[in-house]
Amino acid sequence: MHPDTLSVHAGNVDDLIGSVVPPINLSTTFERDEAGNIGGKGFIYTRMDNPNRRALETKLALLEAGEEAIAFPSGNAAALAIAESVLEPGMHLIMPDDCYHGIASLIKNMLARWKVSHTEVDMTDPRQVEKVIQKNTGLILLETPSNPMLKITDIEAVSSIAKAHGILVACDNTWTTALIQRPLELGVDLVFHSSTKFFGGHSDILGGVVIVKKKNAVSQRLREFQVTGGVVPSPFDCWLLNRSLATLSLRLGRQVQNALTIVDFLKTHPRVEKIYYPGLPDHPNHAVAKRQMNGNFGSMISIQVKGGEKESMRFAGRLRIFKHATSLGGVESLIEHRRTAEGQSPKSPDNLLRLSIGVEYIDDLIADLKNGFNG
Numbered sequence: 001m002h003p004d005t006l007s008v009h010a011g012n013v014d015d016l017i018g019s020v021v022p023p024i025n026l027s028t029t030f031e032r033d034e035a036g037n038i039g040g041k042g043f044i045y046t047r048m049d050n051p052n053r054r055a056l057e058t059k060l061a062l063l064e065a066g067e068e069a070i071a072f073p074s075g076n077a078a079a080l081a082i083a084e085s086v087l088e089p090g091m092h093l094i095m096p097d098d099c100y101h102g103i104a105s106l107i108k109n110m111l112a113r114w115k116v117s118h119t120e121v122d123m124t125d126p127r128q129v130e131k132v133i134q135k136n137t138g139l140i141l142l143e144t145p146s147n148p149m150l151k152i153t154d155i156e157a158v159s160s161i162a163k164a165h166g167i168l169v170a171c172d173n174t175w176t177t178a179l180i181q182r183p184l185e186l187g188v189d190l191v192f193h194s195s196t197k198f199f200g201g202h203s204d205i206l207g208g209v210v211i212v213k214k215k216n217a218v219s220q221r222l223r224e225f226q227v228t229g230g231v232v233p234s235p236f237d238c239w240l241l242n243r244s245l246a247t248l249s250l251r252l253g254r255q256v257q258n259a260l261t262i263v264d265f266l267k268t269h270p271r272v273e274k275i276y277y278p279g280l281p282d283h284p285n286h287a288v289a290k291r292q293m294n295g296n297f298g299s300m301i302s303i304q305v306k307g308g309e310k311e312s313m314r315f316a317g318r319l320r321i322f323k324h325a326t327s328l329g330g331v332e333s334l335i336e337h338r339r340t341a342e343g344q345s346p347k348s349p350d351n352l353l354r355l356s357i358g359v360e361y362i363d364d365l366i367a368d369l370k371n372g373f374n375g
């Protein structure tokens, strides 16, 4: 079935009374069958599995075209689960020089304590990735488009380099989702998401997920991290996320359409110093983006505002529909001064603002941006 249909129906199970909307199952424990078999009726204990989590995981695996999905309570937990499942102490990973700062600090601080070393590299050039491969490299992490500079990595090229060296590749697909970009079909082994963003879509659920191309020893380790590590999302969060996924295609379609009009407005605006959007023909990686994204380039835009940090903050503060807040992918438009959100070692230029475009009426969004610049 088409992803638009899957995102509405996949994973929904018949509850024997014909509920069209699956109920939330809050039971932490499940009865044995009449012969006393544990799990005889399909479930044992909710940390191990739960009807709402199973429904969600079924839908997410089908959407991203993987054999199995393992849901977590946040995107960072999903990234940590990958590291724990793929790497051993003494191993090395390669990460992009531009990526979500929370995952960068997970690698630099937490994984370093577990004796996992790392190299940051500009992944817009796959040859640079090959150059930093070590004998003990076990994982290459991709994030494309990257957060917040919207750099594009050639997923197929990096995956084939990794394969030649026997290294696994995991791709953060949060910013596009499988509706725009399908990394598992381009050679990646694991896709992960902060489902807090586009999958959730309403800025009211924290979640994460890893989708594996193949069920294997790594997927078993991921499941162990979830079940035995106890890193599980609640039944309510799974239910809510499952509900949100039904409108993913509608939301994302509108968000991308709004983003295109906003890019058009911003790209020639005299107060904008620089714009970052992979759909623009003069974006340095536009050709790769065109090849590996489905003709849509997402709804995330970064700009540098003339006048430095002071002017960019002033602009963000004058907006009324765009909220100056962190996060992205929801129905409401957000704008964020990234540098002040990046903790102790910020990397973004001091005049960089990241925009997450929502589903509001486009003329209102444009008017808001105009007011912000003119005020």
Ligand SMILES: Cc1ncc(COP(=O)(O)O)c(C=O)c1O
Pocket (backbone or CB within 6 Å): 074, 075, 076, 077, 100, 102, 103, 143, 147, 172, 174, 175, 193, 194, 195, 196, 206, 207, 208, 327
């Ligand atoms: C690209 C990307 N990956 C992962 C994460 C982490 O997700 P979470 O906040 O759900 O832990 C974020 C959060 O902003 C993100 O933007």
